[in-house]
Amino acid sequence: MKAAYLIKYGNTETAFKIREAQKPRPKANQVLIKVEAFGLNFADVMARLGLYKAAPPLPAILGYDVVGKIEAIGNEVTHVQLGQRVTALTRFGAYAEYAIAEKEVVFPIPDSFSAGVAVALATQYSTAYFLSYNMANLQENDKVLIHAAAGGVGTALVQMALHKKCLVFGTCGSSEKIDYLKNNGVHHPVNYRTNDFEDTVRKIMGIKGLDAIFDPVGGKSIKKDYRLLGAGGRVFSFGVSSMNQTKSILGKLGVLAQFGFYHPVQFLSNSKGIIGVNMLKIAEENPNKIANAMQEVIRLTEEGILSPHVGGEYPVDDIAIAHGFLESRKSMGKIVVKW
Numbered sequence: 001m002k003a004a005y006l007i008k009y010g011n012t013e014t015a016f017k018i019r020e021a022q023k024p025r026p027k028a029n030q031v032l033i034k035v036e037a038f039g040l041n042f043a044d045v046m047a048r049l050g051l052y053k054a055a056p057p058l059p060a061i062l063g064y065d066v067v068g069k070i071e072a073i074g075n076e077v078t079h080v081q082l083g084q085r086v087t088a089l090t091r092f093g094a095y096a097e098y099a100i101a102e103k104e105v106v107f108p109i110p111d112s113f114s115a116g117v118a119v120a121l122a123t124q125y126s127t128a129y130f131l132s133y134n135m136a137n138l139q140e141n142d143k144v145l146i147h148a149a150a151g152g153v154g155t156a157l158v159q160m161a162l163h164k165k166c167l168v169f170g171t172c173g174s175s176e177k178i179d180y181l182k183n184n185g186v187h188h189p190v191n192y193r194t195n196d197f198e199d200t201v202r203k204i205m206g207i208k209g210l211d212a213i214f215d216p217v218g219g220k221s222i223k224k225d226y227r228l229l230g231a232g233g234r235v236f237s238f239g240v241s242s243m244n245q246t247k248s249i250l251g252k253l254g255v256l257a258q259f260g261f262y263h264p265v266q267f268l269s270n271s272k273g274i275i276g277v278n279m280l281k282i283a284e285e286n287p288n289k290i291a292n293a294m295q296e297v298i299r300l301t302e303e304g305i306l307s308p309h310v311g312g313e314y315p316v317d318d319i320a321i322a323h324g325f326l327e328s329r330k331s332m333g334k335i336v337v338k339w
Contacts, residue, residue, distance in 0.1 A: 001021055002096070003020075004016050004096070004316055005060065006048060006059065009058070012048070012324040013320055016319050016320055028076040030102055031074070031100070032073070033086065033088055034097070035066045035068040036068040037336050038099070038336070039063075039122070039124075039334055039336050042239065048062070062092055062094070066090060066094045066099045067088075067109070067118035070082050070084050077103045080107075087109050087118040089101060089123065097339055105294060109298060115313070116310030117310065117334075124308070126290060128159075128160055130293045131277060134289065134293070138212060140164060142211040143169075144161045144168050144210065144213070145170075145228065146169070149184075150332045152334045153214075154214075156308070158181070158186055159305075159307065168185070170189050176332075177189075178191055188200070197224065210230060211233050213229065215236065215238070216239030222274065232272075235274045238277040311331045311334060313338060
């Protein structure tokens with residue numbers, strides 16, 4: 001089989017090479033999928049830059065989500081059948097013509113789902129579901145701030161918060177994305193390049209604080225997030241995309257320092273909290289929680305409640321272009337790469 005290997009950290013132009021690889025064989029509790037397409041995630045960009053410790057050593061096959069048809073199944077797998085079209089999560093290995101997935105995170109999907117929709121549900125929408133419904137337990141009339149609201153997870157978080165009838169603030173970095181946020185239903189979109197999001201929220205909310213903030217950016221935004229919380233409010237930190245804006249070691253350490261330093265007494269006395277969420281860790285230790293999220297987002301999409309946006313489709317030969325587009329922060333929704 002062919003696979004798109006990450007062979008060198010750094011620029012997209014020299015990072016990938018399509019090579020022959022050995023076709024994997026599923027274990028008893030695994031499924032082998034003939035990959036129709038795989039999705040890109042910002043963690044892939046961080047891995048390409050050498051900033052993601054969980055990534056396998058070079059040369060590596062990256063990727064967390066695939067859509068395709070089942071080629072083979074282990075003898076402990078009973079809920080799917082050979083030839084069935086599925087979406088699935090992988091612990092790397094998705095950038096290939098065949099990929100292995102654990103049985104808990106493989107689910108049948110309708111043929112009506114495009115490849116981009118299918119992989120968005122596997123990763124971005126399952127992440128958003130776990131964050132907003134499991135961790136945050138959003139309630140009607142909650143006041144919510146979503147950073148990177150035009151991205152794949154951001155798009156999903158907005159739709160889920162609106163489904164719960166929350167008041168939604170969303171940040172993005174361009175006028176085009178402001179229009180996208182408005183079309184997705186965000187009540188108060190904020191261009192963080194031209195307006196300070198903390199000031200904007202304060203002008204609208206006054207002294208009232210927010211109930212939940214979802215932040216994949218990290219760095220100095222976390223301090224502002226914490227100040228915007230009301231009693232009972234929580235910041236959910238699930239990424240450090242700001243890390244890729246600096247190349248020096250000192251710069252990266254500076255980003256980490258910008259998070260600030262907190263003590264549990266602060267959280268106790270103010271009834272506020274900051275929660276870190278690593279979805280790879282959740283998937284490793286609690287796969288059934290991810291499985292439930294995947295089942296629910298598939299159901300909600302079939303019912304028309306959720307509507308993933310596909311922001312770009314690329315042939316595998318253009319994987320470098322696709323990676324560059326995602327890294328540029330110009331993309332909206334999910335980016336998908338097809339074989």
